[in-house]
Amino acid sequence: xxxxxxxxxxxxxxxxxxxxxxxxxxxxxxxxxxxxxxxxxxxxxxxxxxxxxxxxxxxxxxxxxxxxxxxxxxxxxxxxxxxxxxxxxxxxxxxxxxxxxxxxxxxxxxxxxxxxxxxxxxxxxxxxxxxxxxxxxxxxxxxxxxxxxxxxxxxxxxxxxxxxxxxxxxxxxxxxxxxxxxxxxxxxxxxxxxxxxxxxxxxxxxxxxxxxxxxxxxxxxxxxxxxxxxxxxxxxxxxxxxxxxxxxxxxxxxxxxxxxxxxxxxxxxxxxxxxxxxxxxxxxxxxxxxxxxxxxxxxxxxxx
Ligand SMILES: [Zn+2]
Numbered sequence: 001x002x003x004x005x006x007x008x009x010x011x012x013x014x015x016x017x018x019x020x021x022x023x024x025x026x027x028x029x030x031x032x033x034x035x036x037x038x039x040x041x042x043x044x045x046x047x048x049x050x051x052x053x054x055x056x057x058x059x060x061x062x063x064x065x066x067x068x069x070x071x072x073x074x075x076x077x078x079x080x081x082x083x084x085x086x087x088x089x090x091x092x093x094x095x096x097x098x099x100x101x102x103x104x105x106x107x108x109x110x111x112x113x114x115x116x117x118x119x120x121x122x123x124x125x126x127x128x129x130x131x132x133x134x135x136x137x138x139x140x141x142x143x144x145x146x147x148x149x150x151x152x153x154x155x156x157x158x159x160x161x162x163x164x165x166x167x168x169x170x171x172x173x174x175x176x177x178x179x180x181x182x183x184x185x186x187x188x189x190x191x192x193x194x195x196x197x198x199x200x201x202x203x204x205x206x207x208x209x210x211x212x213x214x215x216x217x218x219x220x221x222x223x224x225x226x227x228x229x230x231x232x233x234x235x236x237x238x239x240x241x242x243x244x245x246x247x248x249x250x251x252x253x254x255x256x257x258x259x260x261x262x263x264x265x266x267x268x269x270x271x272x273x274x275x276x277x278x279x280x281x282x283x284x285x286x287x288x289x290x291x292x293x294x295x296x297x298x299x300x301x302x303x304x
Contacts, residue, residue, distance in 0.1 A: 017046035034146025043076035044124030068177025079127025158204025172217035
């Protein structure tokens, strides 16, 4: 089975879980400290890739994990995780305790955005997680990584109301989930990720401003990978979110599909002006759910 694993400072492994069978879409992380932890599991269909990568590192048992938020590209495989490792427990926002033992409602809500067929084919179905395998997080909670190393859970809404980021002060790495946005390979700019129903600019900017005050060396994104210029990227994310909101505000009265196409064309042109190569542009344009972005911004602006 194909594998793509990078080792960063202080025993942090970045694992590509080949979301939708494509490289560079979804990263999970494993902090191999004295008391290790997995961050994110990825969708159901990615679970075999995650396990094969962990086993190639000699890791045959994972006792605990931490999930940034409840979107299915991040937690879809959670039922597989607790089924494979019986003693495993998962740190997650308290809403997870409500939804994950009976994930039908969550599945239905996501199906309305992606369609059930697309979800089953691309991400795979979600299995229930017993409540005993779940631990709800509190803001600023410290998770013990052993030998005095701690992972701080920082509540960070704006992308989703159930979002946490995780800060490892020892390596100065911030595991951001989707709080920052997307950076696909070769990109050095951030593409916003502003889905309905929770995207809210003021809330997200408050979160980003709080995270900016941390002592950072790396930001670790779900989509995708670890990046070494955290402060520049946080500034860039805020600038681009403002530009996207401005673009949607000024759109004439178009159908959702027309608005989505306009956003893609505008974005491609902007990327060309920035000197981005065509392959990278295609990577961004063909792999983003731009309809969802328009819906998220419109809902925030109350123009949906
Ligand atoms: Zn995501």
